[in-house]
């Protein structure tokens with residue numbers, strides 16, 4: 296057999312077959328073609344690969360079983376067969392009395408039918424099929440009416456095993472007052488072997504065609520197409536986003552290299568002031584929901600956060616919590632690793648949407664150049680191109696900022712940029728000007744409130760007799776959450792951990808008391824010297 300490219304092609308990507316049937320009535324199918332991930336349009340069938348004619352037979356009998364009380368059989372034909380009947384130049388595969396009925400006008404059939412069925416097929420990559428699979432996996436797993444589940448991975452990179460309905464099982468989903476019944480169907484397309492023989496150079500492969508069948512009352516057809524299926528798609532997208540493995544991108548050999556981001560930090564485990572935490576979460580939520588707002592106001596859809604505070608107060612943990620919360624990848628930009636502005640520009644443009652760009656310790660990066668974007672000793676800085684050797688293309692922090700505000704903003708969407716520093720007071724005021732960093736977040740020493748979060752994280756204790764002593768010590772002695780976490784972690788039991796923490800804080804207090812005395816003595820000595828010197832000068 297010779298295969299033309301057309302015949303080789305499996306059904307068009309995203310085709311959904313919608314058929315209307317009643318007893319002994321065959322109807323031509325309508326194809327709802329899923330042109331883009333966000334749009335659905337309904338067309339009459341033009342040409343379908345011959346594989347569809349065969350599907351029709353299977354679908355008809357399944358339909359009878361799926362819709363009890365629908366009125367009987369269609370005699371082995373069905374939607375796929377009906378499609379074939381309406382394909383120019385192609386004879387329907389059906390034989391028998393039902394054949395003539397294929398030619399009935401669609402309006403008549405619509406009047407006599409009470410049900411609609413939608414199959415989202417999965418032979419070719421079909422966005423809608425995969426969306427339905429993900430959607431049903433989320434709800435069918437908890438549906439007590441489903442007795443047999445089918446286990447699968449939604450994609451190769453997913454660590455999540457999804458349970459969905461098995462063949463012949465059905466699950467009913469009620470959305471906006473309408474009951475939708477889903478079934479998983481599977482069949483052998485009769486010409487699949489020859490199709491694959493052509494692809495595999497004579498090797499016979501066994502192909503089974505799976506489809507999800509959606510049944511609902513015909514009066515809800517518009518609702519199903521224009522509201523329910525887009526809802527299924529949107530829900531599936533957010534489920535997949537939730538299950539996706541996050542990535543941490545770092546610069547290696549002048550290019551981004553990614554590893555799985557497995558930082559466990561979340562806003563629940565983050566030890567910080569509750570009101571501040573809430574304001575960060577609210578800000579992030581507002582940001583991701585405001586696509587239209589940013590478009591309407593002509594602003595780039597990006598947001599900048601400056602995290603500042605002493606080492607070990609949770610700045611990196613906050614970035615990880617943001618990424619885990621939003622399901623955004625992190626791009627860790629180590630400016631000293633970037634050789635030139637053109638490299639920087641290439642790296643930034645190569646970032647994906649829905650991501651967080653992190654530049655740590657910007658007080659150090661600041662030294663890379665002045666706030667006009669000029670590299671130290673350069674005649675002309677910023678992103679002007681030029682020869683690396685004469686310093687013109689040297690990377691500067693403000694060059695980065697200018698680029699982020701300019702081209703980067705317009706080349707992507709839903710991006711967050713985070714700067715961290717241990718010394719906010721050392722930053723150039725130009726860095727802090729409004730519009731550059733939208734939110735300044737102070738990460739401070741451990742408070743009684745944040746200590747309780749850590750105690751719950753590490754030892755599942757919400758209250759204890761030693762809490763009040765620890766809390767009053769924390770108000771006296773500056774201890775970072777990292778130090779508290781370290782002490783809690785090195786003990787197995789809560790009792791030992793809390794006792795160890797009391798001793799740790801007291802020891803630090805005593806040390807700082809000693810250091811304080813020494814410092815005061817030194818300061819006193821210094822002032823004496825100054826006075827002496829002044830006396831000498833006089």
Ligand SMILES: Nc1ncnc2c1ncn2[C@@H]1O[C@H](COP(=O)(O)OP(=O)(O)OP(=O)(O)O)[C@@H](O)[C@H]1O
Nearest residue numbers: 564565566605606607608609610611612776777780
């Ligand atoms: N606020 C916090 N909440 C929960 N855990 C924290 C917090 N701060 C620090 N930790 C713990 O201490 C470790 C180090 O903290 P982290 O790296 O987030 O601090 P940092 O402020 O970014 O420090 P640096 O300025 O040195 O980069 C974390 O992995 C976490 O275990």
